[in-house]
Amino acid sequence: EEIEKGGFDHFMLKEIHEQPKAISDTYRGRLSRDKAIIKMAGVEDNMKKFLNANRIIIVACGTSWHAGLVAEYIFEDLARIPVEVEYASEFRYRNPVIREDDVLIAISQSGETADTLAAIKLAKSKGAFVFGVCNVVGSSIARETDAGAYTHAGPEIGVASTKAFTTQITVLTLMALRLARAKGTINSSDFHRHLLELEMIPKKVEEALKSDAHIRIIADIYKDAPNCLYLGRGYNFPVALEGALKLKEISYIHAEGYPAAEMKHGPIALIDENMPIVVIATKKGHYEKVVSNIQEIKSRKGKIIGIVTEGDTQVRELADHIIEVPETLESLSPLLNTIPLQLLSYHIAVMLGKNVDQPRNLAKSVTVE
Ligand code: G6P
Numbered sequence: 001e002e003i004e005k006g007g008f009d010h011f012m013l014k015e016i017h018e019q020p021k022a023i024s025d026t027y028r029g030r031l032s033r034d035k036a037i038i039k040m041a042g043v044e045d046n047m048k049k050f051l052n053a054n055r056i057i058i059v060a061c062g063t064s065w066h067a068g069l070v071a072e073y074i075f076e077d078l079a080r081i082p083v084e085v086e087y088a089s090e091f092r093y094r095n096p097v098i099r100e101d102d103v104l105i106a107i108s109q110s111g112e113t114a115d116t117l118a119a120i121k122l123a124k125s126k127g128a129f130v131f132g133v134c135n136v137v138g139s140s141i142a143r144e145t146d147a148g149a150y151t152h153a154g155p156e157i158g159v160a161s162t163k164a165f166t167t168q169i170t171v172l173t174l175m176a177l178r179l180a181r182a183k184g185t186i187n188s189s190d191f192h193r194h195l196l197e198l199e200m201i202p203k204k205v206e207e208a209l210k211s212d213a214h215i216r217i218i219a220d221i222y223k224d225a226p227n228c229l230y231l232g233r234g235y236n237f238p239v240a241l242e243g244a245l246k247l248k249e250i251s252y253i254h255a256e257g258y259p260a261a262e263m264k265h266g267p268i269a270l271i272d273e274n275m276p277i278v279v280i281a282t283k284k285g286h287y288e289k290v291v292s293n294i295q296e297i298k299s300r301k302g303k304i305i306g307i308v309t310e311g312d313t314q315v316r317e318l319a320d321h322i323i324e325v326p327e328t329l330e331s332l333s334p335l336l337n338t339i340p341l342q343l344l345s346y347h348i349a350v351m352l353g354k355n356v357d358q359p360r361n362l363a364k365s366v367t368v369e
Helices: 011-017 019-027 047-051 062-079 114-125 140-144 163-183 188-209 212-222 234-251 260-265 287-298 314-318 330-351
Strands: 055-060 083-087 102-108 129-134 147-150 227-232 254-259 276-280 303-309 321-325
Touching (some): 011 019, 011 330, 019 163, 047 163, 055 062, 055 114, 062 083, 062 102, 062 163, 062 234, 102 114, 114 140, 129 163, 163 188, 163 330, 188 321, 188 330, 212 303, 212 321, 212 330, 227 260, 227 287, 234 254, 234 276, 254 260, 276 330, 287 303, 303 314, 321 330
Parallel strands (some): 055 083, 055 102, 102 129, 129 147, 227 254, 227 276, 276 303, 303 321
């Protein structure tokens, strides 16, 4: 097992550090910047289904559901296809309206999650076209779906999902870009810029990983907090949810993710000098609005950990701590902003002496209801 960990203390840390390679493995062979094309067999073969889709329904559980939420932003923003994202467990039991011109995308690292598999079977029985985004080759979901695209993340051993999440987002981004191009909802210069930026993501993830020692210091300060809030807007709202989930899963600290603007409808009541609040405040997107959310937190004495773009000055002045990530397009920012959140929860859990790779009560793959 020590050899499998490749010199890292835990599988989770190894997998966090594998993300630059996992992301490039996922887009390699599918993206050609020279030719300005994206090719994904499962999408090409079923282009008509996607182009005629009334809407896309995404079903998943856990971290994969968060990747689905990010995909909702990307598909609607770039490809202008209406998207609904549902927990597979709710979808399968609520008598949902499913039509033949619906496309269902099921996202699953393991490809074995019982609720996701059941949601697929239900959608198929109603005549919808079902597309799978899985990591494990030949898994039940990969076999049960009409077509699909694998994330090439390699085996993920840590129960808390890391590289599966970022590679799922990579696949879904490629799909959205491919469909946007086919539909003409993105012009060629924007398309090209996305390809260029996507190719730079692995290097930028490496940059983001260099904050590790700095994040360890922040982890040490907040490791005994009983609660933690995560805030983000737009593309980074699901990243806030994922950050909170990571902390819960492995450190057992109660954490909640919220859209930053919703703070005033509840979570703001929790804020005092003992509450750490991780705010995703990278440039582009809703930066100024997030800055004003940060001011609201500061006036209530909350402890602010800002995830910011390199060179940021405004949040630096307000926050107790900042963690910098490289600049990228807003649509690709979840791929970078997730990294410090993974590291923060990892270090807190290690400092608290928790079993990082196999947290209590959780399973890597939930094959029963
Ligand atoms: C379990 C795992 C999570 C995972 C979820 C969905 O809860 O602990 O890490 O996100 O299942 O799993 P899947 O394999 O379908 O992505």
